[in-house]
Amino acid sequence: MTQHPIGVAIIGDGLMAKEHSMALRNVAPVFGAAPVEPRLSLIVHPDPARAEAAARRYGVERWSTSWQKAIDDPGIGLVDIVTPNSFHREVAVAAARAGKHIWCEKPLGLTLEDAEEMTRAAEAAGIVTMTGFTYLHNPGIALARRMVEAGELGEIFSFSGFFSADTMIDPEVPFTWRTDRSRAGGGALSDLGSHMISLARHVLGPVSRVAGLSRTVVEERTDAEGVRRRVDNDDHTQALLRFENGAMGTMQASRVQTGRAFEVSFVLTGTKGAIRFSQQQSHLLEVSLDSDGLDTHGFRTIELGPEHGHFGALWPMSGINVGLHELKIFEAWELLQAIREGRPAKPDFHEALMIERTISAIERSAADDGAWQSVG
Structure with a gap:
């Protein structure tokens, strides 16, 4: 499988940032190759100490205190939203309008209205989206x-x-x-x-x-x-x-x-x-x-x-148990495969x-x- 790199910006530094970074790093070892090569390019948190610490811990190239950096960076092709739910809409709508693919943890929005706006923006942009319903x-x-x-x-x-x-x-x-x-x-x-x-x-x-x-x-x-x-x-x-x-x-x-x-x-x-x-x-x-x-x-x-x-x-x-970390790898595979094939992710x-x-x-x-x- 020919790999094509895609820059990933992780917005958030908590448990799900850990989960997503592990999943993206392990797609290639588990499946033999990644449909597209995810490069952990940027991680964002408003507290600079936390952002810097997360970059070191998760092996991300750069850190920032502003999620807008991910939107403005032409090297970022996938925005990975792992923030509290109140930030999902603003980041996702901006990412969609910039033509970037989005991986967003569930639930999709803080409110139903937020979720509707996020979906409209994504569909208008024709990007690939994935929501974290891991099971x-x-x-x-x-x-x-x-x-x-x-x-x-x-x-x-x-x-x-x-x-x-x-x-x-x-x-x-x-x-x-x-x-x-x-x-x-x-x-x-x-x-x-x-x-x-x-x-x-x-x-x-x-x-x-x-x-x-x-x-x-x-x-x-x-x-x-x-x-x-x-x-x-x-x-x-x-x-x-x-x-x-x-x-x-x-x-x-x-x-x-x-x-x-x-x-x-x-x-x-x-x-x-x-x-x-x-x-x-x-x-x-x-x-x-x-x-x-x-x-x-x-x-x-x-x-x-x-x-x-x-x-x-x-x-x-x-007969071997399959844990949540492993299911998240399957989820990341589906997202990267959808990006490669230009189809909706599931x-x-x-x-x-x-x-x-x-x-x-x-x-x-x-x-x-x-x-x-x-x-x-």
């Missing part, structure tokens, strides 16, 4: 979707999904940008639930109507200056989903789920079979099919392997906007005591 790249999800499309589960009528964590059950966990609606937008629903909506849409298609309830369990937290602040987004949200194909579903997103350090899972049920998936057992997919026969009723375990998704790029044998800004519309409808429902809302 979609799991080999088990590739197999689940293949089985649904082949009709092996029959008519799908039920989806039940969970993204549960206990990261904020302790009231002493400090107030951060994630608990501030002005910087994060939604809470557990937007941060965690968006992943579950992305998975539901991927295997079942669009959601038409929703009904949701939300609660802020820990209503106040102390910020870095010792000031008590009100948490104004949700800690825990549950929703009912009605899909366009007639299937029904339930979804839970929680950052205060005692006993669940980190759980991403779903059950998909049809008239001829069912699937159970858990990211914590990401080398497995549990399947029950009517064709297995009554004498073997129940779920059986499929050990995922090289024939499923991009698993074979990592391992030549089956999932792009348009898909992320559809997820944002679903989130917005759930929030409207929760504000109206769970009344059903159309996604639109």
Whole structure:
């Protein structure tokens, strides 16, 4: 594969900057070559000490305190946005207008209106966009979707999904940008639930109507200056989903789920079979099919392997767990391949906007005591 270099500017210096830089550096070792060669050219943070430290840590050539440097630099072809959500729109719209490809962490925008503006700008510019719904790249999800499309589960009528964590059950966990609606937008629903909506849409298609309830369990937290602040987004949200194909579903997103350090899972049920998936057992997919026969009723375990998704790029044998860092490499591969081929990446800004519309409808429902809302 002939490589063509592309300069990358990472906007932000936190955990996802670490994740993205690792992914971009490891595409070539994992896949043998990168579709285009990503060069970590610039990293940006408004604090010069943090920007310089991030450049050293992540192996980036240069640093700056201004994201505008990335927009103005003709050597930058890909802008990688890993900032708090409140900065996504401004950076993405400017990058799109400058004709630069964009990789943006989820959720797409602080608000639905931001997401719509970002998508319009990207589509008008004809650039490649990617949004960070990492779990979609799991080999088990590739197999689940293949089985649904082949009709092996029959008519799908039920989806039940969970993204549960206990990261904020302790009231002493400090107030951060994630608990501030002005910087994060939604809470557990937007941060965690968006992943579950992305998975539901991927295997079942669009959601038409929703009904949701939300609660802020820990209503106040102390910020870095010792000031008590009100948490104004949700800690825990549950929703009912009605899909366009007639299937029904339930979804839970929680950052205060005692006993669940980190759980991403779903059950998909049809008239001829069912699937159970858990990211914590990401080398497995549990399947029950009517064709297995009554004498073997129940779920059986499929050990995922090289024939499923991009698993074979990592391992030549089956049954080895695939972690989040590795899924991010698959995500980076998809983005770079889309850039090389001049096609939309999956999932792009348009898909992320559809997820944002679903989130917005759930929030409207929760504000109206769970009344059903159309996604639109």
